[in-house]
Amino acid sequence: MFSRKLLLIGGIFAFAVINIIVLFVSARYVSSSSASRHMGIAIVSPLQNAVTASIQSLRSMWMHYFFLVSTEKENDSLKKMLAGTIYDVNHCKETEISNDRFRKLLDFKNASKLHYLPAGVIGKDPSHWYKTLVINKGVSEGITKGLPVVVPEGVVGQVIDASDHYAKVLLIIDSNSAVDALVQQTRANGIIKGDSEGRCLLNYVPRKEVVNIGDAVVSSGLDGVFAKGLLIGKVTDIIRNKSGIFQDIEVSPFVDFDKIEEVLVVLDPSSQISYR
Amino acid sequence: MNPMVRIGLILFLVIFQTTIYYAIPALSHFVDLLITFVIYAGLFLPFLESVFLILVLGALMDSITGGLFGLYLSIYFWIIVGLRPFVMLLNLKNAHTLRLLLGIAIGFENLMLYIGTIALKQEIMFSSESMREMAYQLFWTLVLGPFLIRLLNDVDRHLKVDVQSK
Numbered sequence: 001m002f003s004r005k006l007l008l009i010g011g012i013f014a015f016a017v018i019n020i021i022v023l024f025v026s027a028r029y030v031s032s033s034s035a036s037r038h039m040g041i042a043i044v045s046p047l048q049n050a051v052t053a054s055i056q057s058l059r060s061m062w063m064h065y066f067f068l069v070s071t072e073k074e075n076d077s078l079k080k081m082l083a084g085t086i087y088d089v090n091h092c093k094e095t096e097i098s099n100d101r102f103r104k105l106l107d108f109k110n111a112s113k114l115h116y117l118p119a120g121v122i123g124k125d126p127s128h129w130y131k132t133l134v135i136n137k138g139v140s141e142g143i144t145k146g147l148p149v150v151v152p153e154g155v156v157g158q159v160i161d162a163s164d165h166y167a168k169v170l171l172i173i174d175s176n177s178a179v180d181a182l183v184q185q186t187r188a189n190g191i192i193k194g195d196s197e198g199r200c201l202l203n204y205v206p207r208k209e210v211v212n213i214g215d216a217v218v219s220s221g222l223d224g225v226f227a228k229g230l231l232i233g234k235v236t237d238i239i240r241n242k243s244g245i246f247q248d249i250e251v252s253p254f255v256d257f258d259k260i261e262e263v264l265v266v267l268d269p270s271s272q273i274s275y276r
Numbered sequence: 277m278n279p280m281v282r283i284g285l286i287l288f289l290v291i292f293q294t295t296i297y298y299a300i301p302a303l304s305h306f307v308d309l310l311i312t313f314v315i316y317a318g319l320f321l322p323f324l325e326s327v328f329l330i331l332v333l334g335a336l337m338d339s340i341t342g343g344l345f346g347l348y349l350s351i352y353f354w355i356i357v358g359l360r361p362f363v364m365l366l367n368l369k370n371a372h373t374l375r376l377l378l379g380i381a382i383g384f385e386n387l388m389l390y391i392g393t394i395a396l397k398q399e400i401m402f403s404s405e406s407m408r409e410m411a412y413q414l415f416w417t418l419v420l421g422p423f424l425i426r427l428l429n430d431v432d433r434h435l436k437v438d439v440q441s442k
Contacts, residue, residue, distance in 0.1 A: 012357070019350050020391075027344050027395040040339020047287060048295045055299040124298035125341050126290075126310070128406040128413075129389040132342030134294075160342065170342055176396055197405040258301060 038163040041134070045166040048122040049136045056120075056261065114227060116150075116264040117141060122166075131174035131194065133157075135263060138165040146225065148266045154231035154254040155179060155219060156263050167265075171257055172232065173198055180223035181232055183209075184216040192217065192232055192251060200233060202249035209247070211238055217251050227266070279325070281435075286333050289313055294340060305412035307420045310337065311381050314352050316425045318359035319368055319377075320432070330356050347392045355381050374422040382417060386410050 119141075123134035137143050139162050149156040149169050157171040170177050173194040181192040181202060188209035190202040202217060215235045221228030237250035289309045297303045310333065317326040334349030341348065359377065366373050386406075 016354070019354075023344055023346055023350065023392065024395045026346060027392075036335070037339045037345060040336050044287070044290055044294075044336055044340055047291050051291055051295045052299060055296070121298075123294040123340060125343075126293045126297075126337065127341060127343065127389050128409040129386070129393050130342035134340055168340070168342060174342065175393060176342075258304070 037161060041161075041163045041166050041168070045122060045134055045136070045163075048134060049120075049166075052120060052122040052136075115267040117143065117267055119143075119167075119263055119265055121260050121263060131171040131177075131257070132160070133169045133171065133260070133263075135167050135169055135265070136165065137265065138162045138167050140164050142267050143167045143265055148226045149263050150226075150230055150266060151255055151260060151263055153256075154233065155226055156255055156257075156260065158225060159265065169263070172200060173253060173257060178223075179226055179232065180220045181217050182220045183211050183235070184218050185212070186210050186215065189220060189222075190249070195250075198257065199236070200251040200253055202235070202251050203246065205247055205249055206245060207240055207247050211235060211247070211249055213238060278435075279328075282329055283332060286313065286329060286336070290333070290336050290340075305409050305416070307416045307424065308382060308385075308413050309424070311355075311378065311385060312417060312421045312424045313428070314355050315359070315374070315377050315381055315421070316428045318356045319363055319374075319425070320429050323356075323360065326356055327353070343389065343392045344395060347388065351385050351388045355384065358384075371422040374425055375418045378417050378421040379414065382410070382414050 117137055119135040119137035121133050122136050125132040133156075135149075143159055143162045145159055145162055147159045149159060155172055157169045157174070157177060159167050160170045161168040171194070172179055172192060175194045177192075177194045179192040180189070182189055183202070183205075186209060188205050188211055190205040192200045192202055195201050202211075205211060213235050217232045217235065219226035219228060219230040219232060231254050233251040233253040235249055236252045239248040239250075241248070293309050297306060313333070314330060317329050321329070330352040331349060334352045337348035338345045362377075366377075368374070390406075
């Protein structure tokens with residue numbers, strides 16, 4: 001009845017439709033930490049780790065022994081910065097002591113010390129559409145899915161998959177990421193989401209809240225993942241539409257995601273709740 | 277080329293694209309080596325061997341990416357299947373033909389990755405940054421891709437000749 005060619009085309013078409021359906025179903029119901037994924041990571045990541053270590057050694061050799069032209073200028077400017085920082089540190093210590101005293105007076109529980117695990121970045125997602133990194137620490141070192149990842153400049157992202165010695169981190173600039181956040185100056189609350197443009201959007205901030213360009217955005221601690229007060233970025237644009245109850249706020253992250261070499265994984269985020 | 281050597285080549289390309297490209301910012305939007313390899317495999321290797329290699333490559337990529345598991349497998353598989361009818365018809369020595377195939381393959385890959393983001397997010401988002409990065413990568417792949425495909429093919433032929441002469 002049907003020619004062989006027609007059957008072949010029909011078969012290919014049916015296979016393509018099934019393929020797309022399976023992909024959509026797996027997006028909803030299949031865990032990202034499956035054994036097949038771990039097997040792939042176990043093969044590729046040791047090689048990524050070795051290559052990254054070699055590149056970093058070469059870079060370190062170049063920076064420390066050959067590329068010393070601007071070191072003196074940099075040294076002078078760092079000395080000036082240090083002088084200012086010593087004053088700031090002293091001021092912070094004074095504030096910390098006062099803070100501890102007031103907490104005791106108000107009977108607040110002491111903030112828990114966070115345990116950080118340093119990890120090296122060994123790979124990046126090859127596609128432009130997903131923003132993830134691979135780090136060289138995994139389940140054996142205490143990393144589990146969901147742990148927050150930070151650097152001194154601010155929030156990096158969250159562990160989405162961990163194998164024995166390697167883990168995958170979803171960056172806050174990925175469109176699938178969400179972090180509960182506050183505008184530091186005005187305490188306006190919203191959700192930080194990635195916009196796939198290397199920036200973030202602070203969503204769900206009511207129009208009545210005052211937010212200014214240049215304000216810092218920090219984590220609120222309400223999501224139960226990131227500790228309160230971690231730096232995220234600064235407000236670079238605000239759009240207040242005539243209609244709607246929320247304002248659109250664009251946030252530029254403090255972290256340069258193209259240049260991260262090491263990160264800190266916060267091992268015990270559940271102990272970060274510092275209030276009674 | 278021995279199949280194990282080809283698998284070694286696949287690993288090398290994956291490491292190059294995910295680690296060396298990341299470590300050297302100047303290379304961040306350089307040639308898409310993996311699509312170039314897929315086109316080479318689809319055009320110059322026996323069908324079953326190319327499917328096997330592409331399944332290995334797809335599974336490795338799916339393991340290290342943040343997208344859906346099976347997305348890269350699907351992309352590479354359909355590129356190989358799509359290339360099949362044209363292998364006998366096209367002049368594979370012509371660089372423009374290879375450029376056309378590379379361009380279509382990169383367009384298809386990015387379309388599928390975009391559909392993957394929609395499947396995960398359940399909403400349609402447009403990213404001009406991703407489009408810009410894709411344009412850079414497309415440019416470099418169109419410029420250098422045909423030479424890399426020829427290089428792979430030449431190396432493959434030389435290795436075959438060496439093995440036969442022994």
